[in-house]
Every structure is written in C-alpha cells, then in structure tokens.
Amino acid sequence: MSATQTLADYVVNDDGSAIPAPIWQEAKRAILNYLGCAVSGSIEPALDVAIDTLAPFSGERMATVLGRRERFDPLHAALLNGIGSHVHEYDDTTPKNYIHPSVPVASVLFAHASAHPVSGRDFLHAFILGFEVESRIGDAVYPAHYEAGWHITSTAGVFGAAAATAKLFGLSTRQMVWAFGLAATQSAGIREMFGSMAKSFQPGRAAQNGYTAALLARADFTAGERALEGPRGFAAVTAAEYDLSVIPAGLGVDFSLSDNAYKPYAAGLVVHPAIDGCSQLHRRYRPDPDAIVAVRLRVAPLVLDLCNKRDLRRALQSKYSIYHAAAIGLVRGKGGLQEFTAEAVADPVLARIRELTTATADESVTEDQVGIEVELASGETLSLFVEQSLGNVHRPLSDEQLEEKFRDQAVLALPAAQVEALIEQCWQIDSLDDAGELARATVPGATTPVATALAS
C-alpha cells in the first residue's frame, strides 16, 4: 500500500484504543506547553497586525483566537493561533526532524473546537494522530528537505493539521487521501523568512491550509491520490533524498510524541546548557552576585560561532549570548521570557556578570554540555559539568517544570488566578465534554467553571 494510502487508512480507522497511556499523557504535556506559548504570544505585534488586517475578511465569528478577545471564523482562528503560538519560538521540537510539531496541529484543533464542540478525548486523539502524521512525513524527507531551505514545521505541518481536522470530521479513507493531496498542494514555507514576522505566519498558514484541505475533501473536492509518493508528489519535489519506508514502520506502535522536547529557556538552543548549569548553581549555593569575580565556561565550539556576543544592543541579541546565559542563570536561576527583555539587558547586575564571564571552545564538550567554574571573592570556586541539558529528550522537563514555564509565559497576558485555573483545566482536558472550553479559558478575563471553583 502506498504511503499516502497507509497514513489515510490509519487516521481514518484508528479508534485510539491502541495508543498507550504515556502517549496520552505526553499529548497533555504538549498541549500545556503549546497553550503557554499561545497565551504569551497573544500580545505580540505580529498577531496584532494580522488580526487588524484580516478582520474584514472573517466569516462567521464563531471561533476563539487563543489569548485574545477578538473572534474569527475557524479558518482564520487557525492561522492566528499559529502565529501567536510560534512567534516567541518557545514551542516544542522533535529533534529527530527539527519540526515544531504542536503549533500546526493544536492551532487548528483549538480553532475548530472553539466553534464546534468536540470532546476532550476526541480532541487529544486527533492531536496525537495529527502529530504522528506530520512527524512521519517529516521523518521521510528529513534532512534533505530541511537542508534545502524548507521550513519543515509548516511544510510537514499542513499534513498534520489536515489529518487532525479530517479525523474530527470523520472523513472516509478516500476523502482523507484527497485531504492529503490538498495539503500537498498548499505545502509551503521557506527558511529565508526566519527572523521576520513571516516565520510565525508559516506554521499558522499550515494550520489554516490543513483545515481548508479537510473541509474541501469532506465535500468531495478531488485531488491527486499519490500526494506523498507520486513522481511529482511532495517527497520527490521537495527533497533530493527521502525514505518513505519510515511512514508505515511501527505505525500505531511507535509514537513521535515520545520524542517531543520542550524548551526550558526562551533562548537559542546552544546556550541552554549554560543557563541550565548556572541555574543549578544558583539553586544550590545562592551565590551573592556581587561576590562573583569570574565565570569560566567550557563550551562546544559551535557556541562561540553562534553566540559569542557580550555587548548587547537589542533585546533579541540576549537570546544568543553565552555571557548573558551565564548571568541570568547565576543571578535569577531561570531563563524565561522576562530574562531576555530590554529591561534584563539593561540590568546592571546581569551586565556585570556578562563582563566577567569568559567562554572557551572545547572539542570534547558536546552541544548538550557545558563546564562551569564560578570564582567567588572568598576564593571559593563553585563548579559543575552539565552532561545533558535540561529539555533534552533524555532529560525532559517535569510536569512541574512545564507548569512553571507556563506561568512565566502566561502571566504576561493573564491574571495569575486565571493562569492557575488554565493549568488545572489543561491537565483535565481528557475529561472535558467540550474542549472548546479550554480555548475560551485563555481569553483575558474569562471565568471558567474551574476558575470559579478555584476562586471560591
């Protein structure tokens, strides 16, 4: 059976009973992480501009845009959710294929569910399947596809968004094949746009395009039936090398959600080990910042290639400074969004630590590692070697750490009590009769049953 047909059959016929409990749990963790990103991204200018520009083009305003009071039709909400949840680039990653997998799939599911009631269980099931579809398609074309310059999160994401929506629509296998064809037809997004608003537009468009694919396929709008494997299909056209055998291999048994990683820090990945190690030293010893006289780091050579910047002029640069990474870890013990603002860059305590930090490239140190020595005025030296950075798939964030990340993000847009209620409700998504409640609970000022219960 062809790759397209195999995936279509699987999505249409899977009833969820063979999906193991840890995968359902990982899906909830991915949703929690996604929602934190969507809520904190909801106040960004890129989303403001998109909302203002597209408002006149919205159909019936049935759907919630996560974290916003404006309402849109579900197609537009899918796009806008995607922009908001990706704009901080703080969402999840499957390191095996460099996809940020939750944004295209969860963005379309929340858009749809906020307009058309869907049980929490069906929502999670569709999420797991959409995640799996985009991951397997991404695996098949990675790395050639990514190296060519495709933004794989959107190019593979559109298939995941189509699959998730199609599952909720209850498409036939034939229609699901067409939905994949219509997804392939719209698969787009190039890495040249990184560093601009167009970057977060791409996975948003993937969510919206996947929704369009499922809508049209449901109405028997036909498409070519070899979307993935055809000689002019997605794989052949977009990847110099590909391997479609990974699509059926272990399908329904091995789940890509097991490989999902959550960024603990709102910074470039290569400085994560330094933030992690310095935060550990902060928690263990609580050193007085004024007593620190030198910080010496041994880092992977790539770190100095990419992040050797001490003199920071713009807030964005702080996300790519190994010196700032050490400073925030030692002084604040964390690396959330608020550690990379103009205020953080201007903080004299952090600036002083950046100045006295040195970093040496060491071939024996991997990109997941760092060696740290902190010399104190007392003559004492605090040292630590990080073997595997926090957030790595082998050292995942705990549920509590995910909640902490969520709080750090969501308080930018929502009152603390609403944030706590949202965390609570997110863990309970599988028991919700209407997963749309969770979308509505992200709107500033929303009072949900859970929020009311917590407040009383």
Added chain:
Amino acid sequence: MSATQTLADYVVNDDGSAIPAPIWQEAKRAILNYLGCAVSGSIEPALDVAIDTLAPFSGERMATVLGRRERFDPLHAALLNGIGSHVHEYDDTTPKNYIHPSVPVASVLFAHASAHPVSGRDFLHAFILGFEVESRIGDAVYPAHYEAGWHITSTAGVFGAAAATAKLFGLSTRQMVWAFGLAATQSAGIREMFGSMAKSFQPGRAAQNGYTAALLARADFTAGERALEGPRGFAAVTAAEYDLSVIPAGLGVDFSLSDNAYKPYAAGLVVHPAIDGCSQLHRRYRPDPDAIVAVRLRVAPLVLDLCNKRDLRRALQSKYSIYHAAAIGLVRGKGGLQEFTAEAVADPVLARIRELTTATADESVTEDQVGIEVELASGETLSLFVEQSLGNVHRPLSDEQLEEKFRDQAVLALPAAQVEALIEQCWQIDSLDDAGELARATVPGATTPVATALAS
C-alpha cells in the same frame, strides 16, 4: 541591486508611460481570453463545491465571483475566480516558461476591483506589471523548477498576484519587498495534482495568497528581504538550476505579454496542428463528411506517444485523441468546448471519421506541424501542410478569433446578448472609470450600461 529589490522598485515606481501601445492592447486580449475562460468555467462542479464549502467562511460579501451570482469577500473571490478560469485548462500560456499567466493575476484583480473601484487604466497597468513579475520569476527558475514537479503557474503566479495587488494598494518599495517575501512563503502547488480538482485550486490559491501577501505587507507585517535570491529563498529552494540575471534584463523594455499565446482549441496542445489544418480544409472545401474515405496524418512522434487513442470512453479522452482532432476539424471546422463533450464523442459522424483516420509518426514534422491528406469518394485528395499551428506565438489568434473563442465559451453560461455586451465592454476596459463593472457584467442576468446600450 538584488532581484527582489529590482522587481520591487520597478513595480512601485513604474507609471505606465514607458509601456508601448501594443502591450496595452495585448493586455486587453489577455483579459478577453481570461474572461471567456472564467465565464465558461463558472458552471463547473469544482467551483460549485468550492463555493458551497467556503461560503460560511466569507467575510463581507463585497466581491463578485466571475460568472456567478454568489458574492464573497475579495480574498475568497480571488481563489474562486482562479478555480473557475483555470478549470477548463483553456487559458493562456507563455511557452517560454509554461506558465498560464493571466489566471493568478487577473483573478485577484477582478476580485479586488469588483469590491473597490479601480480605473480600467490602473487595472490594466497592474495586470501588465503582475504578468511581468510572474513571468520573469518563472523565467529565472524554468526549466529546472517545472521539471522538478512544481506547477509553475501557481508557484510563480503568487508573486504576480502580489505585485498586481500591491501596485493598486500603492505599497512602498520596502513593503513590496515584504509582499514578495510573503508570496515566497506561500508559493506552492505540485504537478502530481494534475487531472484532479486540486489543479485549478492551485492558481486560485496563488491569486488569493498574493492578495494576502499585499494586504499584510501594507500593514507592515515583515518578511525576509531576499525572497528570490537568498540562500534559503525561492530560487535556491525550488530549482536545482536558476538564473536570476533574467529578472533585471530588459525590465521595462521587453514585456512578456509579447510572448503570450491563446489556445484556439480546448484540447491537448499536441493535437492543435491537426485541428487547425483540418479546420482549414473544412473552411476551404466544405467536404461532405460522408464522402470522406480516408484521412492520413503525418505527425510529430510525440503525438502518437500522447494522443494515439481512437476508442474513446470518456469525454476527457477526446481532448487527447489525434483521430478525434481530425474529425472535429473536418466535420465542424472548430475545436471549442462543445467538440469535447460526451455528445461529441457519441456523434456517429465524428466516430466514422475517427475510424478511417490514420496517423504516422514522422521525425521531420515538428510539434507545431502536421501533414494532412483527405481522400474523397470522388478520388480527389485534399491536402495541406501546417507549418505553424494557429495559436502559436508566431501565428497568434486574431482579435476576431479571440472573440469567436469567447462566444463559444461564454454562451455555456450566459445569454448571447450579454456575451456580446461583455466582449464590447472588455475591449473598452481602459476607458472604464470602474473596472469592477466588467466583473459584474459577467454575472448571469447582469445588465450593464453597455448591454443596455446594445439592447436598445
């Protein structure tokens, strides 16, 4: 200056005064040909399905869908115009790059102009610029891009649609660069979808996506500024070989509209010479079909590779039958939409001619040529050699032939009087205060000032 910047500068600053009169005239011919396609395609099932499916998602219903009574927001109208005008695959072609150039550009312009008054002169100017942009971008990546499997009409068309819309919006150069970035971000469409409804969806989506790009760029939604030439930009990502030097070469002096060709027959291109030659014999000699005893064709070898089908089971097959081509030419003297219907396939007179026609591959005959011998019962032989098929850029359709094609298409959807009024109005587009009138004049039952004048 980079290719992206060069094109942006040109589109923003051109005031139309350097565009020669024959190019303005060719633009009108392209628009006439486009509108005939859009009107005849307006009754196709693909468009019905798209309209029914997307209706709930339309914003303010300000825009006309060509040939239809339903109204949509301009973004949706751009998509729907694109589906309708490409669904018969009877639209124009620039043979140098295999783009069907008018669909993405005219679809978005009519959608916009039907909602927001635009002078006919500005409309035509934006059309010429959009046509030029997509053609030059297509030239830069053709043939590697097309051979890889991209549907170049949509992948290059999105840039043309963005440029045309942006010109009407009056974007700054910087915004135009962003619009190209946002177009590149959405550039999509693969040839694997040929033969399904998804094919006509692609140039429609290009029109709509180009509109979105211009809308967002106008609101300062940023994008990467090296959409075409960047190392992860459109050319590098989608073409194994490309030549961006063709983008500035002769810009503003040489116009791609000079290379535009209009299909005279609603059939595969390789059977066009046979229809042409047999139609010429029909006009010259009016042979009684019953008196024809043999038809012998000498054709390019490719013709037999692609169109060697005599026993036709579906109407679509008749478009790719060299035998049917000879029969309709000799018997009807034309090859319009109605020569490729189930009724035409079942016509016993045509079936008899198909049976007694033979075709021989001849290496000395080009794909634009055919040798024809028609043997009559009287013993007389009618013969003709077509050197260059009608519709070829070297033997373009006359204005009268374009009108005849238009009538043949438009009468499927509109009353004859309205068709004549529409032709009249189309030739006058450059003197219209509001080009949107032309869009509204395609709606069944519309009475326009011109129609009223003609009727009185």
